[in-house]
Amino acid sequence: MGSGRRIYLAGPDVFLSQAVEIGAVKKALCRDFGFTGLYPFDNEVDLASPTASREIYTANVAMIRDADCGIFNLTPFRGPSADVGTVFELGMCVALGKPVFAYSNVATDLIDRLREAGGLSRDPASDVWRDAEGMSVENFGNADNLMIDAALAEQGRRVYRADVPYIERFTALSGFKACLDEARAFFAAAGSRAA
Amino acid sequence: MGSGRRIYLAGPDVFLSQAVEIGAVKKALCRDFGFTGLYPFDNEVDLASPTASREIYTANVAMIRDADCGIFNLTPFRGPSADVGTVFELGMCVALGKPVFAYSNVATDLIDRLREAGGLSRDPASDVWRDAEGMSVENFGNADNLMIDAALAEQGRRVYRADVPYIERFTALSGFKACLDEARAFFAAAGSRAA
Numbered sequence: 001m002g003s004g005r006r007i008y009l010a011g012p013d014v015f016l017s018q019a020v021e022i023g024a025v026k027k028a029l030c031r032d033f034g035f036t037g038l039y040p041f042d043n044e045v046d047l048a049s050p051t052a053s054r055e056i057y058t059a060n061v062a063m064i065r066d067a068d069c070g071i072f073n074l075t076p077f078r079g080p081s082a083d084v085g086t087v088f089e090l091g092m093c094v095a096l097g098k099p100v101f102a103y104s105n106v107a108t109d110l111i112d113r114l115r116e117a118g119g120l121s122r123d124p125a126s127d128v129w130r131d132a133e134g135m136s137v138e139n140f141g142n143a144d145n146l147m148i149d150a151a152l153a154e155q156g157r158r159v160y161r162a163d164v165p166y167i168e169r170f171t172a173l174s175g176f177k178a179c180l181d182e183a184r185a186f187f188a189a190a191g192s193r194a195a
Numbered sequence: 196m197g198s199g200r201r202i203y204l205a206g207p208d209v210f211l212s213q214a215v216e217i218g219a220v221k222k223a224l225c226r227d228f229g230f231t232g233l234y235p236f237d238n239e240v241d242l243a244s245p246t247a248s249r250e251i252y253t254a255n256v257a258m259i260r261d262a263d264c265g266i267f268n269l270t271p272f273r274g275p276s277a278d279v280g281t282v283f284e285l286g287m288c289v290a291l292g293k294p295v296f297a298y299s300n301v302a303t304d305l306i307d308r309l310r311e312a313g314g315l316s317r318d319p320a321s322d323v324w325r326d327a328e329g330m331s332v333e334n335f336g337n338a339d340n341l342m343i344d345a346a347l348a349e350q351g352r353r354v355y356r357a358d359v360p361y362i363e364r365f366t367a368l369s370g371f372k373a374c375l376d377e378a379r380a381f382f383a384a385a386g387s388r389a390a
Contacts, residue, residue, distance in 0.1 A: 057345030079274025091286025145280035150252030
């Protein structure tokens with residue numbers, strides 16, 4: 001059973017044309033698992049306001065601070081890595097000592113995505129991989145930049161990765177449900193330890 | 196005059212083939228401004244070790260917690276946005292209440308970079324811009340995702356933006372020096388207030 005704990009729901013979902021709708025679906029799934037979902041404020045301000053950025057930021061940061069944990073959609077967004085807004089929020093949660101759960105709807109390693117993009121080469125002397133611009137590529141079997149994967153690992157978790165049809169990668173919710181399962185098990189175990 | 200305060204030096208600089216050298220140059224510049232630079236640990240572990248990710252992460256997080264502030268290189272990396280590792284660390288610093296200074300060697304707004312990439316369109320009904328995949332694009336005059344720009348704004352600062360020759364965008368240090376200037380002024384003012 002859940003506990004009414006609050007989960008911050010981070011991800012590029014807020015950029016979908018159905019952003020509000022998917023937020024409602026995610027919040028309903030949270031309720032099914034006994035949680036309260038806190039969905040970013042991005043679509044609830046007057047976008048023409050000169051203070052829109054600050055209003056959204058302040059509301060999102062308040063929700064993050066209020067949350068008991070976060071679920072992060074780390075599906076690659078506009079490039080080989082996750083959405084930077086989502087990753088900023090992940091860093092905040094980790095610094096605040098909150099449990100974090102994460103998923104990606106693209107199962108490959110970061111290095112595999114860069115290999116697909118082309119231009120990857122290995123320096124045989126140093127055994128370092130470099131992209132087409134000569135920037136090194138971490139080869140640690142991670143879903144994304146090591147700071148992301150290791151933040152999860154430090155909490156005893158991993159980025160939940162499973163492929164979905166490409167066209168559904170920003171809307172599929174199987175990974176999100178897997179994270180809700182993880183979160184429920186985590187708080188159940190935490191409750192047992194406290195009892 | 197400086198104060199020996201410690202600055203965490205975040206950026207995709209760690210991926211350059213001259214990563215160690217540019218770190219040394221940045222640390223020397225910090226000394227010139229009276230600071231101590233803390234450069235990420237990425238290039239000081241055995242990359243073949245199965246625990247390399249965790250070792251780098253743990254060392255970097257310890258440096259972040261130890262730092263008095265951070266300077267973040269937010270130059271777009273492998274796409275229209277900043278390096279996600281750097282942004283994770285920015286989120287951590289902000290959550291920990293540390294002053295953050297940031298620069299980008301590409302002066303455009305995020306939306307301009309997406310426009311250059313092609314496929315940007317505006318929904319006349321909602322006045323929302325969308326990329327080629329239909330994901331909305333923030334049109335707030337920001338350098339990157341609003342969480343990044345607004346985090347700086349909350350501290351009374353902006354991402355320092357100035358174009359450099361494209362080939363030098365990961366090595367040029369003019370923006371870094373501008374941030375050192377900002378940091379020196381910030382701590383000088385903080386010192387006056389404390390006195």
